[in-house]
Amino acid sequence: MQVSVIGSLANIPTERKSKKIISTIANAVSIGANGDSDIYNLGLDGTETEVWLFVNIDQQPWSLLVSVAYMTNIRSATTTTPSLSPNTKVFTDLAIPAITLWHGLRISPDNLPNAPTTINEAKAYIIPGDNSATCQIKSNSANIATCTIRVLRIWR
Amino acid sequence: MPIAREQQIINDLQTIIDRFISTDDKPTLSMFSLISQYNATGQNVELIGGEWAIEHGFDLK
Numbered sequence: 001m002q003v004s005v006i007g008s009l010a011n012i013p014t015e016r017k018s019k020k021i022i023s024t025i026a027n028a029v030s031i032g033a034n035g036d037s038d039i040y041n042l043g044l045d046g047t048e049t050e051v052w053l054f055v056n057i058d059q060q061p062w063s064l065l066v067s068v069a070y071m072t073n074i075r076s077a078t079t080t081t082p083s084l085s086p087n088t089k090v091f092t093d094l095a096i097p098a099i100t101l102w103h104g105l106r107i108s109p110d111n112l113p114n115a116p117t118t119i120n121e122a123k124a125y126i127i128p129g130d131n132s133a134t135c136q137i138k139s140n141s142a143n144i145a146t147c148t149i150r151v152l153r154i155w156r
Numbered sequence: 157m158p159i160a161r162e163q164q165i166i167n168d169l170q171t172i173i174d175r176f177i178s179t180d181d182k183p184t185l186s187m188f189s190l191i192s193q194y195n196a197t198g199q200n201v202e203l204i205g206g207e208w209a210i211e212h213g214f215d216l217k
Contacts, residue, residue, distance in 0.1 A: 028205050030203040092188070148187075
């Protein structure tokens with residue numbers, strides 16, 4: 001039997017392509033005075049490297065709550081960095097939303113004394129999501145708030 | 157929602173669109189801006205949002 005060696009597997013070029021998908025999960029929804037938005041599914045499939053949320057809102061103060069990655073029926077303001085709670089700024093330019101990275105940990109001084117304070121630190125704590133992850137906006141404004149939420153899913 | 161009320165809201169949204177003036181910073185009216193301006197009128201008792209506007213013919217990004 002004759003065996004031919006064609007080439008080394010080490011010489012086969014490989015390329016990892018990054019990918020991003022941005023989805024609008026809440027499109028200019030109206031939130032009543034001192035009210036809560038509906039609960040919105042983030043639309044994840046669990047393969048994402050990073051999940052970012054972009055929030056535009058025209059009233060303040062407000063808070064963004066996002067699922068705890070390991071108990072998705074619970075939403076917390078500490079599962080993202082920076083935490084968007086409470087936020088006293090409005091973000092009315094769609095090109096300049098409030099931006100936060102979802103890592104999925106519910107953080108307290110008891111369970112994580114050295115909690116991530118920057119986005120780069122938070123990246124080390126990311127827990128993969130799944131299709132049950134959700135978010136919600138709480139408004140503490142006396143006026144009706146308009147809100148758009150977008151989810152940026154990245155594969156690196 | 158009664159049809160008359162639907163039409164009233166449609167008219168109000170259209171008025172906002174008709175009054176929009178394009179600028180270099182904001183060349184087009186976004187759905188967010190449309191609903192935000194409608195909310196500012198204090199008339200949005202039903203808390204309609206972007207999806208309602210789309211369903212009633214307002215195709216804004």
